[in-house]
Amino acid sequence: MNGFRAIFFREIRAAFFTPSGWTVLAIGAFLSGLVFTLLSLVPGGPATVQPVLKVSAWILLLVVPALSMKSFSDERRQGTWEILQAAPITPMTVILGKYMALVCQLLMLGLPILLFGVILEIHGRPDWGEIACGLLGLLLGGALWLALGMLASTLTESQLVAYLLALFTSLLVVLGSRLLPGLVGSAQADLFFAIDPTRRIEDFAIGLFDTSNLVFFIVSTAGLLWLTRLMADWRPGLRPRARFVFAGALEWVGLVVLVFGVVAIFDLPSMQRSFDLTRTRAYALDDSTLTLLESLPTGEEPWTIDLLAVSNENEGGVMRQVDEVLRRFDQASDGLVTSRI
Structure with missing residues (x-):
């Protein structure tokens, strides 16, 4: 626990006592504020931040990789990763300490949306249940992209390469899951829809809490963090032994199959449970x-x-x-x- 706290506060200091961390947060706040001004502050329109919540799912794709890009790439570039490995803490402790510090930064990105709700309260009656549910969805989605960004940062010593790798991977998943259904049958289309995190965030944004979405984000994030653990000991430029490559590949494949299996089970209609968190109970039958x-x-x-x-x-x-x-x-x-x- 002492090792976790040391890593956590080390990363917090690096994030909030340097200009780079605040710059990323400022960009996220500016983009969400721009969306709020254009789509929510409409004369005669409803008092809702739902458009901001939906667009913020896409803003996360751009902003979150900038938060996580230096988590391991910077350690490798400066040569401090070897020092951390020699410390009396496990690699997973280092990963979790870094990850929770990034989650704290992610929470800061949600503060402007709370402020938008307060502004709308002056002029109308915003649905705070919908806002809370939407913020939960953004937190879960952002946590997933953080884990992906940390995995990308283990593969390179360049922060820019880590950012681009995480960004293009997330865009490939999201855009691919939206474009490919038009090329395949309806049965396969449902599969592509299910792997799109932004679609699942949109469910939260409309005030609908679905257990299958919760399981998707938790299991996928845990899987990416474990893959980060597998890649943390990898050295760019070194050729590992064949048996280690084979064992690592088996673990990768097994983990991916496990994640998809758990998500598929909880996506079954018999396993799904949904809750209407809107103030008006928009989905509940009287x-x-x-x-x-x-x-x-x-x-x-x-x-x-x-x-x-x-x-x-x-x-x-x-x-x-x-x-x-x-x-x-x-x-x-x-x-x-x-x-x-």
């Missing part, structure tokens, strides 16, 4: 609706609700809200089938 659905007579053919919606003419978040309400109709009655066309 008692009269539940009574009506329960009283529907059952026959050979189920009752059906078909909703016609043109996806490319509507906001993606709205479609996700509609899908959640339809899903709750499905759950409320065994004799009812809903679909969105």
Whole structure:
């Protein structure tokens, strides 16, 4: 524990007592403030920070790698990583100490959104349940990108290369999961949607807490941190023995399979649990609706609700809200089938 505290406060001092850390936070605050001004402070518009929460999921892609890019690359460049290895602490302790210090910086990025909520409180009634849920989603998403950035920083001594490696990897995952579904069938499209962290953050942004999203972020982050542990002892330019390469590859493959397996299990409808955290209970069915659905007579053919919606003419978040309400109709009655066309 003493080793963890020493690493943690060492990284905190390096982050908050140097201009670089504050510069990254200032850029994040400026971008979120710009989005708030353009999309939330609209005359006659609703008092909500939902647009800021959704766009912030993309801002994290740009800002978070700048926080994590020097976590290990700087240690290798200065030759201090060998000193840390010789200290009486485990490599995982070093990784967790650095990681938690980065999470503290990530929390600072969420403070402007709280301020936006206070500003909206003056002019309207913002949904604080939605704001809290959205901030949780941003924290989980940012924690995932931090772990990816730390993994990238173990592969190089250059901070710029570490930043670009983390940035392009995250963009490849997000953009690939959004573009590839148009080239494959609907069954495979669901798989690509499931691996997109920004889509899962959007669920939090609309005030919907889904256990499958929580498991996705926790398991994926833990997996990336463990991969960081595997790569921490790697030396650029040195050729490891074949047996170590084989053992490391097996551990990589096994860990990836484990992460995907756990996420897939909790994505099953029978395992999912969702909670409506909005003030207006936007996704909850009232008692009269539940009574009506329960009283529907059952026959050979189920009752059906078909909703016609043109996806490319509507906001993606709205479609996700509609899908959640339809899903709750499905759950409320065994004799009812809903679909969105």
